[in-house]
Amino acid sequence: MxxxxxxxxxxxxxxxxxxxxxxxxxxxxxxxxxxxxxxxxxxxxxxxxxxxxxxxxxxxxxxxxxxxxxxxxxxxxxxxxxxxxxxxxxxxxxxxxxxxxxxxxxxxxxxxxxxxxxxxxxxxxxxxxxxxxxxxxxxxxxxxxxxxxxxxxxxxxxxxxxxxxxxxxxxDTTGAELGGALKNVYAIAAGTVIGAGLGDSARAALMTRGFAEMLRFALMLGARAETLSGLSGFGDLVLTCTSSQSRNFKLGHALGANEPFDQTITVEGVATAKAVSKLAQSRDIEMPIAAMVTALTEQKISVNDAVQALLARPLKEE
Ligand SMILES: NC(=O)C1=CN([C@@H]2O[C@H](COP(=O)(O)OP(=O)(O)OC[C@H]3O[C@@H](n4cnc5c(N)ncnc54)[C@H](OP(=O)(O)O)[C@@H]3O)[C@@H](O)[C@H]2O)C=CC1
Ligand SMILES: O=C(CO)COP(=O)(O)O
Structure with a gap:
């Protein structure tokens, strides 16, 4: 071939x-x-x-x-x-x-x-x-x-x-492509948490709740849960949220640390966060972390306000 x-x-x-x-x-x-x-x-x-x-x-x-x-x-x-x-x-x-x-x-x-x-x-x-x-x-x-x-x-x-x-x-093409797309949004968030010095525990919380958002969104769009738990979803989420090789993580880190970032670098999570937030809103899917990443990358909210807004959400069942 x-x-x-x-x-x-x-x-x-x-x-x-x-x-x-x-x-x-x-x-x-x-x-x-x-x-x-x-x-x-x-x-x-x-x-x-x-x-x-x-x-x-x-x-x-x-x-x-x-x-x-x-x-x-x-x-x-x-x-x-x-x-x-x-x-x-x-x-x-x-x-x-x-x-x-x-x-x-x-x-x-x-x-x-x-x-x-x-x-x-x-x-x-x-x-x-x-x-x-x-x-x-x-x-x-x-x-x-x-x-x-x-x-x-x-x-x-x-x-x-x-x-x-x-x-x-x-x-499951839907699940595979959504896992790969969405994990970049949470890699930006994870980078932000680490760049802002909020600690590994906060990153673990964010990755887990981010995965819950990924699953919720992908299932609504017809994906299978096991695909999201596999390499293309959970696997890639783990890699990009924990490695400073990731460009999405690096952008987040720069946002969290209030440092400059080279805008010519390919960072897929920025556009995807916007697209996902729009789709989530139109379908009434709860995606608070994705919405914060969108607001952060559009410079509509500070890192501190984004963290406070997420922590102040009503308490709920896991
Ligand atoms: N890098 C990685 O580790 C991984 C990347 N990916 C995915 O692969 C995709 C590409 O990323 P990556 O290779 O890293 O990006 P790079 O920034 O390294 O390169 C992007 C390439 O795309 C070319 N390009 C840009 N616009 C067009 C166009 N209109 N038509 C044809 N080619 C174009 C650029 O050409 P030019 O040089 O002329 O500007 C450049 O060669 C992304 O979706 C990314 O998420 C997936 C897994 C791992
Ligand atoms: O998709 C990737 C690893 O699986 C590459 O991640 P970045 O685009 O964040 O560098």
Missing amino acids: SISVLGAGAFGTALAISLAQNGPVTLWARDGEHARQMQATRTNARRLPGVDLPENVSIDADLSLCLAADLLLLAMPMQQMGDFLKTHAEKLGGKTLVSCSKGIDIATGQGPTGLIRAHCPGARAAVLTGPSFAADIARGLPTALTLACTDHSQSLQTALSTPNLRLYRTT
């Missing part, structure tokens, strides 16, 4: 490196100069410095060549995916499209599979998600992910598993 990875960011590059253990992989960079640099240096200095690109990875800026592959991995920021699918809908029609992005599209309230269905109804949609930092995958460290596809495809699972990248499959 020929594979192209569309998006030469940290994650797309890491996946291409891992999949190159199975056979040739093409990595598409939208920027010709970036592609030339990677071809010349055999490394992605812009997005994943310090890791060599194996021979089996070829880099191309010509999208039409890359689209000839059987299997296309979408590895771009979530808020860019809708436009990408719309622009190239005709060529993506009969393909298997595996979204590797984590988030909810703010314009439509859809996750990746909803966008694929809307723009490329003839394509087969899958989701690859779970606890994994690009740098870990690229270095060949052991990683386990969830592969979600409604048709339960074992051949897809085999094609995307490598000796150190172990995939578990599910048909």
Whole structure:
């Protein structure tokens, strides 16, 4: 099965490196100069410095060549995916499209599979998600992910598993994509708690109540509870809320510590918090932590006021 990875960011590059253990992989960079640099240096200095690109990875800026592959991995920021699918809908029609992005599209309230269905109804949609930092995958460290596809495809699972990248499959695409999207919102909150010096106990409380929000929201949207308890939900929540490698955690930490943060860094949880809060409000789903993350990132509330507001909520059953 020929594979192209569309998006030469940290994650797309890491996946291409891992999949190159199975056979040739093409990595598409939208920027010709970036592609030339990677071809010349055999490394992605812009997005994943310090890791060599194996021979089996070829880099191309010509999208039409890359689209000839059987299997296309979408590895771009979530808020860019809708436009990408719309622009190239005709060529993506009969393909298997595996979204590797984590988030909810703010314009439509859809996750990746909803966008694929809307723009490329003839394509087969899958989701690859779970606890994994690009740098870990690229270095060949052991990683386990969830592969979600409604048709339960074992051949897809085999094609995307490598000796150190172990995939578990599910048909619950809704649960898998919502787990990956929502955990970023709570990683921002966890980072804020630690940055503000509120302690590990407060972080544990926040992660647990955040998980309750994730479950409540995802079940209302048709997900299965066991998916949220798996790698793509609980697993990724644990990773991103406890690691300073996470960009979402780092943004939260900067907010909590009142320090500057580089706005060019991809932090999916900011847009997703907004999208989730809007959806939760329209469906009457209680998501107080997500609402606070939205207000914090929009600078509508101070960290101290957000914490006080959460602590002052009426006492309730767990
Ligand atoms: N990094 C990680 O550890 C992980 C990331 N993910 C997910 O992967 C997705 C991508 O993140 P990541 O790779 O880290 O992000 P990066 O910030 O490293 O890179 C983003 C990449 O997307 C490209 N890009 C931006 N806009 C478009 C567009 N319109 N069309 C095509 N390509 C575009 C950028 O190109 P350019 O360089 O030209 O700007 C860049 O190469 C996110 O949803 C993230 O949550 C999932 C698991 C782990
Ligand atoms: O999704 C990730 C780990 O599973 C990467 O997290 P960040 O986007 O917060 O760096």
